Amino acid sequence: MRVILALCTLFLITGPCMANGPADSSSAVKVFRSGEPFEDVVDNIKMAIVERGLLVSGTLHVSDMLNRTAPDLGYTEVFTKAESVEFCSALISHKMAQAAPENIAICPFTIAVYVKQTDTEQVYVAYRSPHLAGKGKEVADEIIALMEGIIEDSI
DSSP: OHHHHHHHHHHHHOOOOOOOOSOTTTTTTEEESSSSSSHHHHHHHHHHHTTHHHHHEEEOHHHHHHHHHHHTOOOOOEEEEEEEEEEOHHHHHHHHHHOGGGGGOOOOOEEEEEEEETTEEEEEEEEOOOSSSOOOOOOHHHHHHHHHHHHHHHH
């Protein structure tokens, strides 16, 4: 539940996006736009993960939870659709742990796909940019390359 709430908070603070790249390379959340239908983007992300020999560990139906609870909590609905796809890489996880054991908190990796209530024709894709402890810069770069490769193959 904390992961979902953290992701939801990150979605709310994302800024403007560019068509074929992240909005701001220094941002904690990288956001992309897609011209493909929502369901296709979600399916494409899952396929791109599997094609890399990785396992999709879960799909979080974020908009279902937020839309169900918004009225009771006094909020308006933010998303028409939002799902987060979770996955992990054993190889990258080992590298993160070798750099600093606390980096394991970065797993699983998550790519979110969403449509805003205020922009129902646009599909967005986002991920958290990793900031690793210890000597994790090279591993963080590897995670970014993995995430952006999956997204580029999907949108």
